[in-house]
Amino acid sequence: MYYSSGNYEAFARPRKPEGVDDKTAWFVGAGLGNMAAAIFMIRDGQMKGDRITILEELKLPGGALDGIKYPKKGFVIRGGREMEDHMECLWDLFRSVPSLEVEGASVLDEFYWLNKDDPNYSLCRVTENRGQDAHTDKKFTLTDKAQKDIVKVILATREEMENKRIDEVFSKDFLESNFWLYWRTMFAFEEWHSALEMKLYLHRFIHHIGGLPDLSALKFTKYNQYESLVLPMYHWLLDQGVTFLFEHEVTDIQFDISEGRKQATRIDWVTRDGEVGGVDLTEDDLCLVTIGSLTENSDNGDHHTPAELKTGPAPAWDLWKKIAAKSPDFGRPEVFCGDIPKSKWESATVTTVDERIPKYIEKIAQRDPFSGKVVTGGIVTARDSAWLLSWTVNRQPHFKAQKSNEIVVWVYGLFVETPGDFVKKPLQECTGEEITQEWLYHLGVPVEEIPELAATGAKTVPIMMPYVTSFFLPRQAGDRPQVVPEGSVNFAFIGQFAETTRDCIFTTEYSVRTAMEATYQLLGVDRGVPEVFNSTYDVRHLLKGTARLRDGETVDIPGPNFVKGRIIDKLDTSQLGALLTDFGVIPERKDTKARERLDDAIA
Incomplete structure (x- = not known):
């Protein structure tokens, strides 16, 4: 496996790997990473879909990319994924997945056109004093x-x-x-x-x-990410003959480990009905495992019931612990799952049922939430909230099943153990109705109207997630296993807890990148994995970032004014000086032609 950049590798179609027709693939987990790997195996590895089986503990695919309507509780989204232009592996994936809504288009085409026509940006990123614009003026x-x-x-x-x-x-x-x-x-x-x-x-x-200040860097899907991303992948994989075995909890994976060689030899599982089963693996039977889980043991409350903090057995983490005990090369899961107080927070999905609450949303967002276009443009943070409450309204409807008078809102708080400003209870102890009250308080709803409006104007589902930021806990090299551990002949680890040094976690891109790396290594696909966008090595982005971090204030050149002038004069006649002035790092001389010279040099 190797990394690449540029159109030459991006548009290339690899040759069929040798021996692929003799192989099968077994996936543990039906989240984004494993579904992506299955697609790469079929598209780039030219493996037949009927030789791929995906095992999933839940009743449906998608993992953390969820979005569902419960008949009695209402709509539920545990979180959302922020996306941007330079998610190279993600867009490489979705260029090949057909849209379910637009005939002849891919999911990437659909997403690209949507965000071209309706670009994302926020008109109010931070509030204070109960819904008043904090007027941060985009300053850092x-x-x-x-x-x-x-x-x-x-x-x-x-x-x-x-x-x-x-x-x-x-x-x-x-x-x-x-x-x-x-x-x-x-x-x-x-x-x-x-x-x-x-x-x-x-x-x-x-x-x-x-x-960052106006979230203009971000792009979002038309609907929740289950309907916009997961379902197109799921339908395409079914069309290719892939088998999904839902309600199959994998309990252990056996390995044959010797010096310089590691082989997965068996997958053990138990079904929801308690039936014990499994499959023996040869060297030609590939095993790709999503280890760990940020949404494991998530619990949904409802409008009248708090979500429960579950600290008991966690199947995804227990599986990784069993695997890790077999080799030091398989990571240290306890580093990530051993401190729930530091990895938990809670979100809530609010569904408004009439136009009373949306008018307060419109006042802050400065956009009509029923327009079908960008509303808040990302999260709005109540800076003075005791819970550090943030909320967002994406394009509506956020679910295809929404009624025309409903708005789906996602709310979350980072400080779940702190009493609220209105409710006076910790977030983790609150019902959906109480969370709605606290949110309405920070929207600026008159205090005397809050209880009745929270009771009758919305239906809210709180979601407690014990491990949602577990991958952010302090760590060191070796705590996460390599995507393909040294000596592996038929298995790989995928997802947020597998190690690829080329990217950062908690993104859809990271899951897909580990999937592509795993697939290309195990099958021997002769095509470059797209390199991470190299803005950190691009002097233009570094200069622009430097100027922006200083809120546009130019760098003060030390020394007497006549010395500063001499230095600027020298810089003014060079391409370096043109760059520095063009990106606002040093003040531009009134008589300078730096920008023109830079343009001429580029031309």
């Missing part, structure tokens, strides 16, 4: 010390960031900035989370620094 408010913190982390080695918390490498100045508020609520980082993951995120998304 990073002091010189806070800016130095960022530079220091970016320049540090991975080893220097291992097993460290964010609040151990960033100062109070940084943690009190608007930048941190935008960042933590967009990505769900806590101060006790991994400094290494923070570093990787800074590198990965440096080209989107300017889009």
Whole structure:
């Protein structure tokens, strides 16, 4: 397997790998990663679909990419995935999956046209004082010390960031900035989370620094991601003859491990009815396993019942523990699943039933939520919320089954153990109705109207997720196993807890990237895996990010004014100076022709 960039590899169709007709593939889990790997096996590995079997504990595919309507509770989405232009493996996947809505189009075509016609951006990213625009003016408010913190982390080695918390490498100045508020609520980082993951995120998304304050860097699907992404994949795989075995909980995987060689030899499972089964594996029977789970043991409450925090047996984590006990090369799951208080938070899906609540949404979003177009443009954060409450309204309807007078809202809070500002109870103890009350309070609904409006104007489902940010807990090399461990002849690990150093976790891209890497290695597919977008090595993005982090303030050149002038004069006659002035790092001279010279040089 190798990495590549550019159109030459992107548009190439690989030859059929030798021996693929003799192989079968067994997948543990029907989430995005495994479904993507199955598609890559069929498309790029030219394996027949009827030789692929996907085992899934749940009744339906999709994993964390969920979206469902329960007859009595209402609509439920545990979370949403933010997407951007440079998810190279994700878009490589969806260019080949047919749209279910647009004849002759792929899912990528459909997504591309949608976001071209209706680009995403927020008109109000942060509120305070009960629904008032906080007027952050897109400023990061990073002091010189806070800016130095960022530079220091970016320049540090991975080893220097291992097993460290964010609040151990960033100062109070940084943690009190608007930048941190935008960042933590967009990505769900806590101060006790991994400094290494923070570093990787800074590198990965440096080209989107300017889009943080208004979320213009993001793109979203038309509907919830189950209907927009999972169902097209599922239908395509069924059409190819792939077998899905739902309600099959994999309880263990056996391995034959010797010096320099590791082979998966058996998958054991139990069905929902208690029937014990399994399959023996030869070297030609491939085994791809999604290890760990951010949504494991999630619990749904309802409008009158709190969600339960489940701390008992967790099948996905228990399976990884059994696997890890067989070899030190298979990772250390306890690092990620052993501290639920630091990996949990709670979300809620609010469905409004008339136009009373939507008028408050419209006031903040400054857009009609019933328009069918972008509404909030991403999350809106109530900065002064005790729960650090954020909420979003995507394009409506968010579910095809919605009624015309319904709006589906996603709400989440990072501080689930802190009493609320209106409800005076911790988020994790609240019913859907109480969460709605707290949200309405921060929308600016008159206090005397909140109880009745929460009771009759919406139906809300709270969702507690014990492991939702487990992959953000401080870690070191070896805690996550390699996608294809050294010596493996027929198995791979896929998903957020498998290690590929080329990307950062908690993205759809990461799951698909591990899937592509696993498939190409196990089948010997002779095609490059798309390299991660290299903005962290692009001087233009670095300069633009530097200027943006300074809120547009140019760098002060030290020394007397006449010396500064001489330096700027020197720079002014060079291409480097043109770059620095073009991206706002140093002040542009009134008589400079830097931009024209830069354009001429490029031409």
